[in-house]
Amino acid sequence: MNFENSREFAQGLDLQDELRQYRSEFIFPKVKGKEVIYFTGNSLGLQPKRAKAYVDEVMNDWAELAVEGHFFADKPWWDYHERFCQPLSEIVGAKPSEVAVMNTLTINLHLLMVSFYRPTAKKYKIICEEKAFPSDQYMFQSQVKFHGYEPSDAIVEIKRREGEHNIRLEDVLAKIDEVGDELALVLIGGVNYYTGQVFDMKTITAAGHKYGAYVGWDLAHAAGNIELKLNEWGVDFAAWCSYKYMNSGPGNASGIFVHEQHHQDSELNRFAGWYGHNKERRFLMEPTFDPVHGANGWQVSNLPVLSMAPYLASVEMFAEVGMAKLIKKRNLITAYLEFILNEIDKEIESAQFEIITPSNQEERACQLSVYLHGQGKELFHYLMEEGVIVDWREPNVIRLAPVPLYSSFEDMYDFGQILKEGILSKVYDKAGNY
Template identity: 55%
Template sequence: MQFQPTLAFAQQLDEQDPLKAFRQQFIIPSANEVEKVYFLGNSLGLQPKRTKDKLQTILDDWGKLGVESFFHAEQPWMDYHDRLVGPLSKIVGCLPHEVTVMNNLSVNLHLMLVSFYRPQGKRTKILCEAKAFPSDQYMMETHVRHHGFDPADAIIEVKPREGEHTIRNEDLLQIIVQHREELALVLFGGINYYSGQVFDMQTITQLAKQAGAKVGFDLAHAAGNIELNLHDWNVDFACWCNYKYLNSGPGAVAAAYVHERYHTDPSMQRFAGWWGYEKNTRFQMEKGFKPVQSAEGWQLGTPALLLYASQLAALEVVEEAGWENINRKRKLLTEYLWYILDEVNTSQKQPIIEFITPRKETEHGCQVSMNMLQRGKEIYNALMEQDFFVDWREPSVIRLAPVPLYNTFEEVWKFGEAMKKILAS
């Protein structure tokens, strides 16, 4: 498509957008009845308007039926989980029984490491990305200490080359081969939270498994953002939060994927709880853990129904919009953002933006990270004062992420115009 840097062209794209009506299903932050431009779906997605009704239904059930709501509510609580895994399995590319909705991201990662980080002999090391999100760093650090290892020895970090912002795929794969005899686990983010780089999860998985290691991914910035095929890629496990691109609310319940080959493996080590016990005998309360023969076997305690309801509200919107349609718009919307930002750069005597997010379509999702070569914090503050929600990361990066379900092409155009005026001031 031949883009144009005009308001009329952006409005034309919005008019032709098959998902344009879905913006009305979200509460857009506003001031004095003027909607702000929210480009922070990579941090916390917006609230679907139907969320309040879903929450109220659970409260009404609780008020009318108490604990009997698990069995006798119009939508029994015992079956609520089943309504979540179907939509999520489409989003992450797996079978419904390979998904479980539980806990939060860090807790789920710890639980998965109980099962999939099994150091033995020379195989004691975890391979991860340098400067992973801090929660992942702390999780891995404390988990290897629990096994009696020094994190400085047990954790191998892959980092960009000197002077570069992203990890070269060939460097990552070479390091897997180099440490093939020592690796117990490869645990990477699907997308780096800082740079927005999408990693080649399929190739990483294939090579790591050839080396004899287990493979898992933190999909916090990938789930609901890019196309995934966890089952077909043969990934062992993955975990993600649901409050970013999946719009399930602050502190939303998280989810995990476990490949079906492990569901009936009696040798699997895990931390157990009663909600992961086989369903037909769960209420007999007997000794001896017998896991559900699905990813639900990793569940621990009684689920938080209010959090389930908030997630169902968000997933219904995704289902109605269609996951393939969302991805198509995401690609076009982000391509237009790159075009507009290039216009900003070329309007200056010298480029003001260094893009640290890869430009190749398969190597980025919604997020674009801009390393500001001049006046970074000043530009960020000015954008926020003009009601653009973007994100600042030290020392000089502004992150923004136009989300296909509620952001528009006109908002992208407005962002470019605001940047030009700020730079001219």
């Protein structure tokens, strides 16, 4: 498609957008009396209007039924989590028995590592990507120390080549070959939080399995954003948060995936709890753990139903839309944003943008990370003051995530005009001050 940097063109794209009605399903904050242009769905998604009704339903059941809500609410609390299995399986490319909702992301990764990081004297190394999200880095360090290894030896980072912003697939595969039989686990973010790079999960998973390693994925920036085929790819395990692209609310419940091949493996360790126990016998309070068959057998504690309620509202919206339509719009709106940025870069000599997210559509999703060579943090503050909600990452990167459920093409055009005005109206010194 030949794009144009004009309001009329952007409005035309919006008229053709088959998801345009979903924008009205979300609540937008306002700045200076206008709805914001929201680019931080990769950090916290907007609130769906229907979420309140789902939370109110639980609150009303609690008020009217108290403890009996576990069994006699319209959506009984004791099996509330089971309502996620089908819609989440379609989002992540799994069987319903392979997904569960519980806890929060890093807690779930720790719990999954109990099962899938099983180091021995000769097979103990973990491969991860350089500049993984800090929570993952801390998790790796604490896990290997817990098992008696030194992080500097046991954790192997795949690095970017000098002068490059993204990690090459061939370097990932070469590092797996280099570590070889010492490799116990590959655990990488499916979408890198900083650059927005999407990794080839199918190829990397197969490469790790070649050496008898388990392969897992942190899908915080991937779930609800990219096409996933976790079962087909043979991924051993994965976990994701729900508050980014799936709009469940701040710090909300996490999802997990455990491949069906592991469901009856009695050799796998796990930290057990009563909600992972045989559902039909759970309330008999038996002394010996008998896990639920499937990913729900990794549950530990009673369900945080109030947290799950807005998540259920969101996944049911995803079920209405389907990932194929979301990905179709995602590709088009991200390409249009890229076009707008490049047009401004050509128009303004001092702009000096560099989009560090891969240009190949197969290696990116919603997010474009923009390195501001000629600007400082003051430009970020200007955008925020003008109602463009973006994300700043040191040393000089603005992350932009146009979420297909609620972002419009006209938003992309308006952002470009505000960005252009912000650059032209300010005189920056070399330190980025004005």
